[in-house]
Amino acid sequence: MILAILKRLLMLVPVLIGITLLSFLLLQIMPGDPASRAMGTRASAEELQAMRELWGLDKPLWVQYLYFLRDCLTGSFGVSIFHKQPIITLVAERLPYTLAIVAYSTVIALVIALPFAILAAANRGRLADVAIRQVFVVLIAVPPFWLCYVLILGLALGMGWFPTGGVGEGLLENLHRLFLPSLVVGLSTAALIQQSLRAALIDTMQADYIDTARAKGLRRREVFLRHVLPNSLISTISIIGVRISWIIGGTVVVEKIFSAPGLGSLLIDAIVSRDLPVIRGLTVFFAIMVVLVNLITDICYALADPRVRLE
Amino acid sequence: MSLLSIRDLRTEFQSPSGVARAVDGVSFDVAPGEIFGIVGESGCGKSATCRSILRLFGGAQAKVAGGRILLEGAGDLAAMPERELAQVRGRDVAFIFQDPLTALNPTMRIGKQIAEVILRHRKVGRTEARAQALQLLRDVHVTSPERRLDAYPHELSGGLRQRVVIAMALALRPKLIIADEPTTALDVTVQDQILRLLRERRDSLGASIILVTHDLGVVSQICDRMAVMYAGRLVESGRVREVLDAPSHPYTRALLAALPGQTGRDEELTPIEGAPPSLISPPPGCRFAPRCALAQPRCREGGPPPLLSRKGLAAGHLDACILNEAADAAA
Numbered sequence: 001m002i003l004a005i006l007k008r009l010l011m012l013v014p015v016l017i018g019i020t021l022l023s024f025l026l027l028q029i030m031p032g033d034p035a036s037r038a039m040g041t042r043a044s045a046e047e048l049q050a051m052r053e054l055w056g057l058d059k060p061l062w063v064q065y066l067y068f069l070r071d072c073l074t075g076s077f078g079v080s081i082f083h084k085q086p087i088i089t090l091v092a093e094r095l096p097y098t099l100a101i102v103a104y105s106t107v108i109a110l111v112i113a114l115p116f117a118i119l120a121a122a123n124r125g126r127l128a129d130v131a132i133r134q135v136f137v138v139l140i141a142v143p144p145f146w147l148c149y150v151l152i153l154g155l156a157l158g159m160g161w162f163p164t165g166g167v168g169e170g171l172l173e174n175l176h177r178l179f180l181p182s183l184v185v186g187l188s189t190a191a192l193i194q195q196s197l198r199a200a201l202i203d204t205m206q207a208d209y210i211d212t213a214r215a216k217g218l219r220r221r222e223v224f225l226r227h228v229l230p231n232s233l234i235s236t237i238s239i240i241g242v243r244i245s246w247i248i249g250g251t252v253v254v255e256k257i258f259s260a261p262g263l264g265s266l267l268i269d270a271i272v273s274r275d276l277p278v279i280r281g282l283t284v285f286f287a288i289m290v291v292l293v294n295l296i297t298d299i300c301y302a303l304a305d306p307r308v309r310l311e
Numbered sequence: 312m313s314l315l316s317i318r319d320l321r322t323e324f325q326s327p328s329g330v331a332r333a334v335d336g337v338s339f340d341v342a343p344g345e346i347f348g349i350v351g352e353s354g355c356g357k358s359a360t361c362r363s364i365l366r367l368f369g370g371a372q373a374k375v376a377g378g379r380i381l382l383e384g385a386g387d388l389a390a391m392p393e394r395e396l397a398q399v400r401g402r403d404v405a406f407i408f409q410d411p412l413t414a415l416n417p418t419m420r421i422g423k424q425i426a427e428v429i430l431r432h433r434k435v436g437r438t439e440a441r442a443q444a445l446q447l448l449r450d451v452h453v454t455s456p457e458r459r460l461d462a463y464p465h466e467l468s469g470g471l472r473q474r475v476v477i478a479m480a481l482a483l484r485p486k487l488i489i490a491d492e493p494t495t496a497l498d499v500t501v502q503d504q505i506l507r508l509l510r511e512r513r514d515s516l517g518a519s520i521i522l523v524t525h526d527l528g529v530v531s532q533i534c535d536r537m538a539v540m541y542a543g544r545l546v547e548s549g550r551v552r553e554v555l556d557a558p559s560h561p562y563t564r565a566l567l568a569a570l571p572g573q574t575g576r577d578e579e580l581t582p583i584e585g586a587p588p589s590l591i592s593p594p595p596g597c598r599f600a601p602r603c604a605l606a607q608p609r610c611r612e613g614g615p616p617p618l619l620s621r622k623g624l625a626a627g628h629l630d631a632c633i634l635n636e637a638a639d640a641a642a
Binding site for chain 2: 202205206207208209210211212213214215216217218219220222226227230231234304305306307
């Protein structure tokens with residue numbers, strides 16, 4: 001197991017070389033001069049030149065790439081032109097918020113999806129199943145920004161139950177404050193989990209070993225909790241894994257509306273201000289996260305299903 | 312006195328094209344300690360018959376629509392509410408499924424799966440249940456049983472898995488064991504071992520066994536009595552020797568003629584022409600008539616013929632052939 005994990009981590013190396021190369025080259029194509037963006041329109045030609053030299057923008061491409069590689073290896077991922085700070089510091093400031101949303105929204109999603117998946121599977125083809133499906137399809141289709149505003153207007157401004165955004169101090173306050181953004185992210189996760197879990201439950205309920213379990217005389221609840229549910233949940237692991245990879249960088253809209261500092265808005269701001277090192281650094285950082293989340297997903301899979309071995 | 316007495320059992324399956332009467336008026340008895348074989352082609356309702364006894368239909372939309380399933384000491388299983396029937400399952404009647412590769416929960420250790428049935432019906436602790444599971448594995452001759460307790464199903468061979476399934480079925484010394492094609496998914500050498508094991512456990516525990524199979528060889532090897540099923544109905548039943556040596560229903564004779572015998576290499580096998588009829592709208596009269604070489608016009612009239620005893624046949628040897636009925640009436 002440990003050996004397999006080390007092997008997988010080793011496989012990160014070629015992936016990272018590819019990602020760094022790709023993100024570096026793609027950004028060279030991007031229009032706009034980072035130096036003039038950073039200095040403003042009134043900077044003189046000399047000042048711009050000095051700026052370019054300072055950031056190494058005057059060096060040949062391959063030298064710039066080697067600088068970038070060095071920054072990645074030393075863990076700073078480069079220095080932001082705009083913030084004048086190492087990118088890893090910027091990430092460290094915002095990562096807690098993003099991770100909080102990841103964890104919180106996943107818990108919310110499971111709490112919503114589990115009962116509705118079970119209810120739908122138990123009533124397959126009947127009204128309850130069809131109604132639940134329709135509601136969750138709508139949840140997938142609704143644009144997040146709209147849902148954000150509806151929730152803010154209704155629950156934050158209207159009822160006054162929740163703050164409209166920001167980050168607070170301490171666990172309890174943040175559980176309260178981050179509820180609405182987590183709910184928005186969690187609802188679409190819930191819809192994905194509900195659909196796949198419903199299908200898995202229906203599939204498992206028809207498996208031969210469920211008949212075996214019933215033939216032992218187990219009560220319905222025992223058959224369900226010990227045999228149907230655990231085997232059905234295995235396929236949910238990969239859905240959650242894919243979803244978490246997405247949430248880490250993909251919640252810009254929610255972050256912006258709830259005026260919260262996450263990794264997504266860091267990336268968007270960097271793109272707007274042509275902060276090349278930040279864009280590059282974040283791209284590599286996201287790639288590492290995706291690979292790590294996949295690895296953790298696979299480990300969970302291997303732990304949950306004895307037939308699966310970590311390669 | 313019979314242990315199990317099934318009377319006029321009717322089981323319906325919902326299918327997209329209508330209601331299929333998979334079992335349509337089946338009656339038979341199983342005596343204590345007897346091995347009773349049910350044979351027939353795929354889809355004849357033999358599996359549905361035995362699944363009806365414990366109401367285990369997998370994911371299918373099926374229900375017992377009529378008839379009685381009288382189990383000695385338990386009453387009518389067909390009329391029993393689900394909760395009560397759950398008490399009977401595993402304790403009085405156990406089930407062995409066809410495919411040992413899919414009949415065990417892939418994510419649960421073997422020992423736990425066997426212990427589960429003991430813990431459900433007996434007031435014992437986990438340690439005691441595990442000890443009993445170990446003994447059960449020894450009883451079905453599983454090699455290095457201590458190690459197998461903590462194994463997962465995929466770590467065992469098909470034959471070993473079927474032994475585990477049998478160990479599970481024997482756990483509470485049930486009065487009746489229903490085995491639905493228990494050897495079909497196994498290779499021939501393992502088949503033989505499993506059949507011997509079943510007979511050996513019957514001998515030592517005194518349980519009755521209903522053995523469903525499409526293999527007449529298996530029936531002649533271990534069954535005491537047998538029934539032949541066709542299109543949802545029994546067409547012949549009796550002691551195995553009598554039915555196989557002197558088959559009286561044309562379908563049974565056709566089945567035997569389609570088998571390779573022991574006589575010679577070059578013998579001609581006679582396939583049964585045509586296909587079994589629809590169970591949604593079966594033909595009138597005898598259901599085998601459309602494929603029967605001997606069929607007369609009167610075979611295709613009226614309701615399906617009942618199983619009856621015949622002059623010239625041994626006591627307890629019954630068939631459902633309209634032609635034999637007429638022969639009896641003429642005699």
